[in-house]
Amino acid sequence: MSPAPLPPLAVSLGDPAGIGPEVVAKCWDHRSAFNLPAFLAVGDARSLSAVWDGPIVTIDDPRDADSAFDVGLPIFHIPAGDADIPGQPSVAGAHCSLDALELAVGLARSGSASAVVTGPVSKQQLYSIGFVHPGQTEFVAERCGVASENVAMMLAGPTLRTVPVTTHVPLHEVPRRLNPGLIEARGRATLRGLQRNFGIADPRLAISALNPHAGEGGALGNEEQDLIRPAIDALRAEGWHVMGPLSADTMFHEAARSQYDAALCMYHDQALIPLKALHFEEGVNITLGLPIVRTAPDHGTAFDIAGEDRADPRAMAAAIRMAASCAAHRAAA
Numbered sequence: 001m002s003p004a005p006l007p008p009l010a011v012s013l014g015d016p017a018g019i020g021p022e023v024v025a026k027c028w029d030h031r032s033a034f035n036l037p038a039f040l041a042v043g044d045a046r047s048l049s050a051v052w053d054g055p056i057v058t059i060d061d062p063r064d065a066d067s068a069f070d071v072g073l074p075i076f077h078i079p080a081g082d083a084d085i086p087g088q089p090s091v092a093g094a095h096c097s098l099d100a101l102e103l104a105v106g107l108a109r110s111g112s113a114s115a116v117v118t119g120p121v122s123k124q125q126l127y128s129i130g131f132v133h134p135g136q137t138e139f140v141a142e143r144c145g146v147a148s149e150n151v152a153m154m155l156a157g158p159t160l161r162t163v164p165v166t167t168h169v170p171l172h173e174v175p176r177r178l179n180p181g182l183i184e185a186r187g188r189a190t191l192r193g194l195q196r197n198f199g200i201a202d203p204r205l206a207i208s209a210l211n212p213h214a215g216e217g218g219a220l221g222n223e224e225q226d227l228i229r230p231a232i233d234a235l236r237a238e239g240w241h242v243m244g245p246l247s248a249d250t251m252f253h254e255a256a257r258s259q260y261d262a263a264l265c266m267y268h269d270q271a272l273i274p275l276k277a278l279h280f281e282e283g284v285n286i287t288l289g290l291p292i293v294r295t296a297p298d299h300g301t302a303f304d305i306a307g308e309d310r311a312d313p314r315a316m317a318a319a320i321r322m323a324a325s326c327a328a329h330r331a332a333a
């Protein structure tokens with residue numbers, strides 16, 4: 001007997017003045033070529049019509065998304081006060097992006113959506129309206145009742161997956177935010193996430209150093225021995241395949257990447273620079289450690305090109321496909 005079809009995916013449009021609406025609309029346009037399952041958008045329908053002439057179907061029940069999807073792009077409409085102008089973020093738009101995120105996460109938590117895919121939001125705009133989380137990752141974790149240290153922000157592309165231990169914090173705070181417990185928790189969330197979402201039975205994790213040349217035996221810093229090594233030992237004691245601490249400058253070339261399924265890095269740019277250098281056009285951000293599936297494209301709001309029909313939808317398409325694939329893995333398990 002074939003498995004029951006999964007509910008549609010919920011895709012929040014992100015900031016209405018950013019490129020989220022455009023890339024979601026382009027995904028619907030190219031749904032066959034991109035091999036996308038049915039999804040429903042959540043956000044201000046006017047942000048779609050500002051940048052797209054295609055058909056929009058307003059729905060208020062996710063069960064209508066499947067049939068509507070053949071007719072037009074189904075949307076749960078959230079009005080954002082005055083309609084936003086592409087490229088000109090506003091306070092109302094920030095509230096709309098947060099409302100859309102909240103609703104889309106709620107649909108996934110209730111089982112009305114099989115996963116949530118989040119469009120790009122501006123953290124600066126969200127912070128300005130009192131958003132207290134570093135990013136959407138931590139917001140979704142909180143809504144799911146998971147402590148933020150037990151989730152992992154993975155950036156995934158065809159030949160590389162990376163996870164930063166510290167995420168959106170000033171660089172000078174990184175050393176004092178790192179501790180063996182946090183590195184271990186992120187490592188464990190990553191390893192379990194590889195099993196649960198990607199079906200990798202015996203995952204291999206590479207853990208980076210913090211300092212140049214992995215600290216050069218202590219001459220260039222002690223974090224490797226004091227913080228990272230104890231976390232590696234603890235994960236190995238649980239039976240996981242873990243290597244490191246590896247010098248960050250030599251762990252991302254092709255031969256090195258073939259040795260592991262994911263790289264755990266100490267800070268944001270250490271993880272995201274190699275991923276975006278290799279796979280910017282198709283990079284996916286997936287939150288591991290949640291009871292629901294949440295993915296996002298790797299890029300941001302790109303206010304500089306919003307409304308110019310220049311936004312590349314491939315990362316959003318990859319995020320939608322990965323969400324569907326992870327949801328299917330979980331359903332099968």
Ligand SMILES: NC(=O)C1=CN([C@@H]2O[C@H](COP(=O)(O)OP(=O)(O)OC[C@H]3O[C@@H](n4cnc5c(N)ncnc54)[C@H](O)[C@@H]3O)[C@@H](O)[C@H]2O)C=CC1
Nearest residue numbers: 119120121122123124296298299300301302305310311312
């Ligand atoms: N998942 C999310 O919600 C994310 C949100 N952001 C937010 O986005 C805002 C802007 O961040 P930036 O660092 O400028 O990164 P960005 O990704 O928005 O833009 C960087 C550069 O790449 C270009 N670009 C980005 N996506 C593109 C696409 N799909 N097609 C063609 N060109 C594209 C932009 O035009 C810009 O020149 C920030 O406020 C940040 O908080 C950033 C990353 C992820």
Ligand SMILES: NCC(=O)COP(=O)(O)O
Nearest residue numbers: 134135136137138285296
């Ligand atoms: N640089 C990655 C990023 O900003 C994604 O953050 P989040 O909003 O998905 O937590």
